[in-house]
Amino acid sequence: MLVTQQKVLRRFWYPVIPSDRLAGGPHPFTLLGTNLVLFRDAAGKAAALIDRCCHRTARLSKGWLDAGNVVCPYHGWTYAGDGKCVRIPQRPGGDPGKNIGVKAFRCTERYGVVWVALEEPLRDIPALPEYDDPAYRRVFEFYEPWQAPGLRIMENSFDNAHFAFVHKESFGIVDEPEPVQPRLEADPAGFTMYADVPVKNPVLQQANLGIASDRTVRHYEKTWWMPFSRKMKVTYPNGLVHIIMTLTAPIDDRRSQVIQFLLRSDSEADAPAENLIKFDRQVTHEDMAILEACDHDVPLSPTGELHMPTDRPGLEMRRMLARLLAEHGESEVRRDGSVPPMLASAAE
Known part of the structure; x- marks a missing residue:
């Protein structure tokens, strides 16, 4: 199973970084092939945005924080924790206007860990x-x-x-x-x-x-x-x-x-x-x-x-994941459909 090709796997909470390592951000992280930038916003809450400025696609994680907002290192466009652009320095007064921003993802903290879900999660973070x-x-x-x-x-x-x-x-x-x-x-x-x-x-x-x-x-x-x-x-x-x-x-x-x-x-x-x-x-x-x-x-x-x-435990994991895919209209995606050489030899 190629996890980046199974859409339903985007609907879970994943532990991306210990909370105490979020200080001094921004921090890059790749989750299921999606590049994220992680940081603490103006309210001190963990935030996760797509790691691309909507202007010229520079990596926001290479920028810096300004009052809890992440600043693009290319032209200084600045984004809040919800992904909205709050400053474009090349405009009068830095006013970004309306409807400019980048994609934000669900982000929370539990057990000293920052968790991110790329899409609406199917279940809550496990209880401990x-x-x-x-x-x-x-x-x-x-x-x-x-x-x-x-x-x-x-x-x-x-x-x-x-x-x-x-x-x-x-x-x-x-x-x-x-x-x-x-x-x-x-x-x-x-x-x-x-x-x-x-x-x-x-x-x-x-x-x-x-x-x-x-x-x-x-x-x-x-x-x-x-x-x-x-x-x-x-x-x-x-x-x-x-x-x-x-x-x-x-x-x-x-x-x-x-x-x-x-x-x-x-x-x-x-x-x-x-x-x-x-x-x-x-x-x-x-x-x-x-x-x-x-x-x-x-x-x-x-x-x-x-x-x-x-x-048996591993087989149960595979069975449950296969059922999850089927319940959401997906089939398992693999590199190819061939039989692994070791099985082909065993069957001969």
Whole structure:
């Protein structure tokens, strides 16, 4: 599926930048192949406009802010957060006249993140009640582009079969490759997956978790929100809760911008944030090394790739996305209609 070619995917909220990075804008961002400029308007609210001046198409993100308005670096045309042109310096008094402006997009903030929807969203931003719960502390982990599509990232997040191989240096038990079968609970916006998974518990994690054993069990409650975001709630045998939020925004067909932060039911004195980030970054780098080498054009059809029983969560994602397209009168768009060479060989 080529995400930039599926119109309905424009009808979701996407996490584009941490709120604290919006200071000192304007900032460029590409969402589903659409170039945006992000900034805080005169009221201090996050704003998203098309990153093109309507005069000679210069990039507004290369300009600067003036009292919460973005100034084009080419001729100084100035735009407010709603996209209206408020000043044309070449005109008497800078009066722009009427009906001059650029396209503005829906933009809001939640969970310390700026979210943008390119068209009328089908659903609200997912609920995360733990974010404002004083029982949890917040730890920001990273904000970076991955050379992988959101669907690959999401499928990997719900795949119990890769632990023993991809994560053999962090938490996977290489001598026990048979994966735990997951249990899925349906939801209109996605699903929740449950699984109890034995894992390796290296020295750094023993300190992070307060569990003095080289093995432990993760009680997983993972929620996927269509199309490309997830919440991973891990409860350990000692009652510690470790919630990872992985929020992705599709830059284009190949790349995703990933924001990750966690919520923990302990304190900085129990486990320093630096050590939590160190371990989680090891895990995500292991994933990234594999995912960035996979094909970006993920087929929604179940016959596009081969599967095994623990692929069920990923197959459910593909099924739900295919149904979403069908409900909005769309068909899956791919690079071509040919059978991948690996499947052609297997069928011979």
